[in-house]
Amino acid sequence: MGVPRFAKLALPLQVAAVCYRSRGAAMEFLLVRTNGGSKWTFPKGATDSQLSHSQAAEREAIEEAGATGIIEPRHFHLYLHSKGVFWQPGGVQEYLIKAFLMEVLRTGEPHEDGRDPTWFSADEARRILGKGREVKYAAELRAVIDRAAERIQIRGEVARASVSRASRATV
Secondary structure: OOHHHHOOOOOOEEEEEEEEEEEOOEEEEEEEEOOOOOOEEOOEEEOOOOOOHHHHHHHHHHHHHOEEEEEOOOOOEEEEEEEOOOOOOOOOEEEEEEEEEEEEEEEOOOOOOOOOOEEEEHHHHHHHHHOOOOHHHHHHHHHHHHHHHHHHHHHHHHHHHHHHHHHHHHO
């Protein structure tokens, strides 16, 4: 899951809900605008001692994207994210993000203004997540989409095989 890569880093932890839906054979990802509005990202935020990490990610999906659905209890990927810019006070702060897959069943109005939740194809999401970011962080976000797409595809294949076995058993 990438843990050894980050094991020795002492970075603040955040959680992200990687929200998706299936459209036939294609999948789409729900992204939100960053607080500044100039970039796109996954709904993400701080952990909460009262919630599991997956519950905190689910909370972020509701607050930032107005999305509800089924979130996996375990993260599927870890990635680096940055906030700030080196030329402003405080500079750049890196965060370790635990990413949780969430199949979106419904969307409504987000609790936070200015987030503009929007669905993107996997290819569009890879492209738009890289816009305006340093190469290192753009690659991290593209890897999240790639890992999510692999996991969703495998889950779909397992589900189809299970249905096929069940239908053969009833014949």
